[in-house]
Amino acid sequence: MRKIQALAFAAVVALSVGAANAADVKLLNVSYDPTRELYKDLNTAFAAQWKAKTGENVIINQSHGGSGAQARAVIDGLDADVVTLALAYDIDAISQKAKLLPVNWQKRLPENATPYTSTIVFLVRKGNPWKIKDWPDLVKPGIQVITPNPKTSGGARWAYLAAWAYALKQPGGNPEKAKAFVAALYHHVPVLDTGARGSTTTFVQRGIGDVLLDWENEAQLALKEQGGDKFEVVYPKASILAEPPVAVLDKNVDRHGTRKVAEAYLQFLYTKQAQEIEAKDFYRPRDPEVAKAFARSFPPLTLYTIDDIFGG
Amino acid sequence: MKFRRYPTQDHPLLRILLSLTAISVVALFLVLPLATVFTEALRKGFGMAIDALKDPDALAAVRLTLLTAAIAVPLNAAFGIAGAWAIAKFVFKGKQFLTTLIDLPFSILPVVSGLIYVLIFGLQGWFGDSLRDANIKIIFALPGIVLATIFVTFPFVARELIPLMTDQGREEEEAATSLGASGWQTFARVTLPNIKWGLLYGVLLCNARAMGEFGAVSVVSGHIRGLTNTMPLHVEVLYNDYQFVGAFAVASLLALLAIVTLVLKSLLEWHFADEIAATHRH
Known part of the structure; x- marks a missing residue:
């Protein structure tokens, strides 16, 4: 028993030392299921860019799962700085049920707060x-x-x-x-x-x-x-036309003191560099030039928007 | 020579048939899947499997699993001894209720046990706002994972000890007390030595389940890579990431931990066979 206690103590110490050595800033991005590879690539690129710009190390932690289930976890207290979910409805639910961000969140970033689209x-x-x-x-x-x-x-x-x-x-x-x-x-x-x-x-x-x-x-x-x-x-x-939106969770970033880096992270998703990464990972980029360069990856087809179907 | 069979004995053919069925069921449902886990892990070579285990997220999952077990198992051992001691050695009102309560985690779906903690400690739960104001994280962090694990593995030690301690009765403790031993001395010198094999077995079972629990932990984990994924959760993540070698490598490590536990138990039993037989005679 004493050995087990010693082991537990050693593990706690090891864990806390690990935490102390960790990055200057941490963000948690709670995302939907298929974006695992996408955000792995985007996070590396953003961390390098943020380091060059501010000298700060940023580590972006990821959580992935079904979009609805992820929204539910955030509502229940999963401490995300940003959410990047599959559809606006799930972020609306976070806004209504947990009041972590204002109802007009989708107006705060360009293109309905969706840096990339899919179908x-x-x-x-x-x-x-x-x-x-x-x-x-x-x-x-x-x-x-x-x-x-x-x-x-x-x-x-x-x-x-x-x-x-x-x-x-x-x-x-x-x-x-x-x-x-x-x-x-x-x-x-x-x-x-x-x-x-x-x-x-x-x-x-x-x-x-x-x-x-x-x-x-x-x-x-x-x-x-x-x-x-x-x-x-x-x-x-x-x-x-599937539009998976992104949003900063105001209440959480203000509590963590991470608003600046969280906002920069989401704005980064619209930059040429990020749009190219998104296109390489098979998400349709918003940037017309990048879209043109990757036109061969994305065969043209008629894409109806939600407004086309339900008349706004 | 005429073959003689006792009336209580089955026909030899039937016996062979039954043995063969048992062996093939064990081979098909236990040995084969276990072997598959290891062969899949080593499919692209030993080096690849080791590299997959050295990945920071995999290491973090191993660390979290060991830490969780290191907290949950000693606590459950202590609760289990206390509970079994009270139930086996004393008569009191509500004893049956306490026994039922100890068994409760066995009859509740693990996912539901996880949800209980989300409903209590979640942001929309009873203590959500005050915990957030105090900056205390319970669910989607280590405390929640430990709590869910403790809940699910709660009955293992107590269930193992209650029948043993009931069998042993309280004569020895009464003798010790009448000879002037204090409560603590009685426990350390009489009760504990009598139950140590049952305790060890309960602790090993409890540990195996604590490291392998999926459902309850999945609900309270939040699935943050490198932070709140335990080994079983990390296996799922890797499998869904198309990293099959990694998934099976971590699964192999989990299986190895379980096998080591079993071997350790058998070795101890074999080494101390006489002593174990002696405690059971009580």
Whole structure:
């Protein structure tokens, strides 16, 4: 027993020494599921730039999970300086339930506070055996569709909206028909994972399903990680313009004294350097020049905005 | 020679069949998955697996897991001894209730036990605002992880000791007291030596679960990489990051810790076999 106590004491000392040696400034970025690789790259670039500018070391800690679940954790006290979530609704919930930031948060940064965009595409098995080209192909008999649970996953909500938008914009389309199409689509889903990465693993690793409804960045990354010999990405004719927003949590940064660096961090996401990193990680950049340079990575398709669907 | 079988004995064929079934079930459901964990970890060579373990986030996860266990296990050993002692050696009102209470963590879903702490200490919980004003972090930090682990592993030591101590009765303690031993002396010289093997077994089980707990810890962790991810949580993170070698390397390390624990227990039992038999005769 005494040994165990000594060990515990040694561990506490080791831990606190480690903390004392750590960086001058720390930020916690609570993000959604597929941005793991993106923010790893962005954080390194920002830390180098901040060091050059101010001489301060900044360490950015990351937490990833389903967007809704992450918002819930922040509301329950996960001490984030910034949130970078899958959709505005989740940051609205933080603003309403925990009052950590003002309701007009989305007006404080350019482009609806979304430095990059994405969309929903299809990932199919190599050779596209079921000839899946566009939305109507998903509800053909026998097709199994993999998509996460829209109640917990931001990507899944965008997928839901994309399917809705497709059906609504068909000749003679109306909300009833859109609802019927989305209902038919979810009848083809055998597994609902909680987050985008879980669904990707279900489709890619476990080999379940014929088509994965996924973030463009997530599908392209899976292709890169798994090699192009097992899967291919199919772009439907039209999809949704997915806008994953970012925000500083005012109450938290003021308590931590990190407002300056947190704001600089989010503004950095709009710079040319960051936009190129985002494009390399398969997020569609906002900067027109960067978008032009990476045009080959992002095939053109009709992208409906939320305002197109719900009229603002 | 005619084969003779006692009426209480099963047919030899049946016995062989049953043994084979048992062995193949063990091989299929225990040995094979365990072997897979190790082969997946070493798929790209020993060096890659070691490199994956040397990653700062992986090291932080190992450190957090060991620290959590180092706090939770001694506390639960102390609670367990105290609880078992009270239940086994005394008669009092509410004894049955206390026994049920000790068993409670076994019957509650680990995720729910984690949520209890979020509801109490979370920002929207009972103490949320005052804790934040005092700048005390409970959930999404080490204290929450330790609390959730203590809750989930609470019954292990007590459950192991209650039947043992009930069996042993209180004659020896009464004798010690009547010979003039103080309460503490009685405990240290009589009670503790009698229960040490049961205690060790309970502590080992408690430790294995403390290091391996996923559900409850996942709820209170916040999943901050390099800060609040324990080893089981880090395995999930790595797996979802497409870092399969890393995921299985950390999983192997967890499995190794468990195996070392078991081997240690068997070695001790084998070495002190006579003494263990003696304490059980009490």
